[in-house]
Amino acid sequence: MHTAKETQRRFQDGEISAQDIIKVCLERIEQQDGKVGAFLSLAKERAYKRAVELDKKRKEGKPLGKLAGVPIAIKDNIHIEGELTTCASKFLTNYRAPFSATVVESLEKEDALIVGKTNLDEFAMGSSTETSAFKLTKNPWDLACTPGGSSGGSAAAVAARFVPIAFGSDTGGSIRQPASLTGVVGFKPSYGRVSRYGLVAFGSSLDQIGPFATRVEDVALTMNVVAHHCHKDSTSVTKAPEDYAALLGSPFRGCKIGVPWNFMADLAGDAKDNFLASLEILKKLHCEIVDVDLEILKTSIAVYYILATAEASTNLARFDGIRYGARSLKAKTLDEVYDLSKQEGFGPEVKNRILLGTYVLSSGYQDAYYRHAQKVRTLIIRQFAEAFKQCTAIAMPVSPFPAFPLGSIQDPLQMYLQDIYTIAANLAGLPAISVPSGFNQEGKPWGLQLLGPQLQDGNVLHIAHAFEQVTQYSHQLPPLFAS
Amino acid sequence: MEHDLSEEDIEKLSHLCRIACTPEEKEKLRANLSKILGYVDQLKEIDTTGVPPCNSVLEGMTNPLREDESCDTMSREVFLANAPAHVGGMIRVPPVIKF
Numbered sequence A: 001m002h003t004a005k006e007t008q009r010r011f012q013d014g015e016i017s018a019q020d021i022i023k024v025c026l027e028r029i030e031q032q033d034g035k036v037g038a039f040l041s042l043a044k045e046r047a048y049k050r051a052v053e054l055d056k057k058r059k060e061g062k063p064l065g066k067l068a069g070v071p072i073a074i075k076d077n078i079h080i081e082g083e084l085t086t087c088a089s090k091f092l093t094n095y096r097a098p099f100s101a102t103v104v105e106s107l108e109k110e111d112a113l114i115v116g117k118t119n120l121d122e123f124a125m126g127s128s129t130e131t132s133a134f135k136l137t138k139n140p141w142d143l144a145c146t147p148g149g150s151s152g153g154s155a156a157a158v159a160a161r162f163v164p165i166a167f168g169s170d171t172g173g174s175i176r177q178p179a180s181l182t183g184v185v186g187f188k189p190s191y192g193r194v195s196r197y198g199l200v201a202f203g204s205s206l207d208q209i210g211p212f213a214t215r216v217e218d219v220a221l222t223m224n225v226v227a228h229h230c231h232k233d234s235t236s237v238t239k240a241p242e243d244y245a246a247l248l249g250s251p252f253r254g255c256k257i258g259v260p261w262n263f264m265a266d267l268a269g270d271a272k273d274n275f276l277a278s279l280e281i282l283k284k285l286h287c288e289i290v291d292v293d294l295e296i297l298k299t300s301i302a303v304y305y306i307l308a309t310a311e312a313s314t315n316l317a318r319f320d321g322i323r324y325g326a327r328s329l330k331a332k333t334l335d336e337v338y339d340l341s342k343q344e345g346f347g348p349e350v351k352n353r354i355l356l357g358t359y360v361l362s363s364g365y366q367d368a369y370y371r372h373a374q375k376v377r378t379l380i381i382r383q384f385a386e387a388f389k390q391c392t393a394i395a396m397p398v399s400p401f402p403a404f405p406l407g408s409i410q411d412p413l414q415m416y417l418q419d420i421y422t423i424a425a426n427l428a429g430l431p432a433i434s435v436p437s438g439f440n441q442e443g444k445p446w447g448l449q450l451l452g453p454q455l456q457d458g459n460v461l462h463i464a465h466a467f468e469q470v471t472q473y474s475h476q477l478p479p480l481f482a483s
Numbered sequence B: 001m002e003h004d005l006s007e008e009d010i011e012k013l014s015h016l017c018r019i020a021c022t023p024e025e026k027e028k029l030r031a032n033l034s035k036i037l038g039y040v041d042q043l044k045e046i047d048t049t050g051v052p053p054c055n056s057v058l059e060g061m062t063n064p065l066r067e068d069e070s071c072d073t074m075s076r077e078v079f080l081a082n083a084p085a086h087v088g089g090m091i092r093v094p095p096v097i098k099f
Helices: A004-012 A018-036 A044-059 A102-109 A152-159 A176-182 A216-226 A244-249 A269-284 A295-318 A334-345 A348-361 A367-387 A412-419 A423-427 A457-471 B007-016 B023-045 B076-080
Strands: A039-042 A071-075 A113-118 A165-170 A185-188 A208-213 A256-259 A288-291 A393-397 A432-439 A445-451
Touching (some): A004 A216, A018 A044, A018 A113, A102 A113, A113 A152, A185 A457, A208 A216, A269 A288, A269 A393, A269 A445, A269 A457, A348 A367, A348 B023, A367 A423, A367 B023, A393 A457, A412 B023, A432 A457
Parallel strands (some): A071 A113, A071 A165
Antiparallel strands (some): A039 A113, A185 A208, A432 A445
């Protein structure tokens, strides 16, 4: 299947019409997504309507957008006006978005063709896409395994080559971990680099929207479209973005890469072997590997599950059954509208996190938990700043494990520990990428994670691109979806 | 290592966040939350004397405000399309005040 860059070129050169692109894309999804379960809904009418308009635009010789003709999938916690946004929750089964996210507007302005919404863990809370209220998503590399989460649907859609680009959101690793587990590229931009307007908020100080693709080049192309200031997002940075695609064009001459060995003392087995092999490749690319101190990151998960749940308990309070969402039919009083709608609408993991967040913010506990965690967050940010004085980027694994079987992790805490290497980038607002780094003996993918200082997104992409050029792991297709 | 929450603690939390729970759900929540709180208790070992809380990840971030001008962001029709119950252009809810 063609990359986004190739698709755009083929369309622009007249080799294929937008309508044919969409036809082939939707046919493939309809024939094969039954096995994967990546999509929750398809926006066929919207896609065909825009394809017809786009073909007309090209025929009239009008200038075409950077993503003209490229089919794109969007995680179902990001709004597309008129389409359902369910957040994979019973609460929002019939909720239709009254406006489009800034990201969606930017993509459509550049003539991208959005084809559907993808599955996720409910309200983006999870690392396996198993808490979705509607369906399970399978990993295209092994259908008995999860694709990771929470953006598992988007990752699987790209891995199975249904679409060349899909969007997800990353609060604690929800783009990078599924990218690693499905052998695709997944990028979490710096905090504030991409507008959150139109993303259903989970952890407002941690969330970022970002792309999945099969090539770093496609990620860069996409970033050129979505990385810009947005006046509707008060946390959006005003600093002008770089030309990410152009940056990849310049030769990579190596740089200093920090590895936090004191933080990763528990890394072992195949995960460690793959990480060491990745470091060797970076050395061949003229990188110097230096040891950096990030021991404070051992507290990442604890800090995250206090701050993220606190923010989530606040953000999800709006789902009260009054103005929108599934109101309980049993509710006879106002209090019952709240109590019963939430009881019926939210899944168990969402309830876990809302109650936990409520606890850490409640009177008598706020200082000991929430405020203390905010201070440890400052320590984490400071230690990263120190580390970046010695290196351009930091390398870590993405996940201690490859794709795990559906249903194999039932203990919430054990699931949380999946995010040990990814959470820190959200706590410090850093750009971070997962780029495919090989396969284990069972043929399951591994990912290498690269992080940069805030707003150095271009550098991170540049190193990842160089790594990808020599390894070409992202070029490999899951055997079941290779035709 | 657990940090034991009582049934009463869960009752209070369930009331604070307005989520009704069955006895089975309450017990599961009690067990899960106790375990997680036990895990996060490790943060007590970290000395944060003199460290300011992180209020924003972005350095020098201000709270940009727009001009105080009224503007229409959504029509009533669009807004009500997602409303569970509405009458006369207003959201309908069960009685708030008992007479």
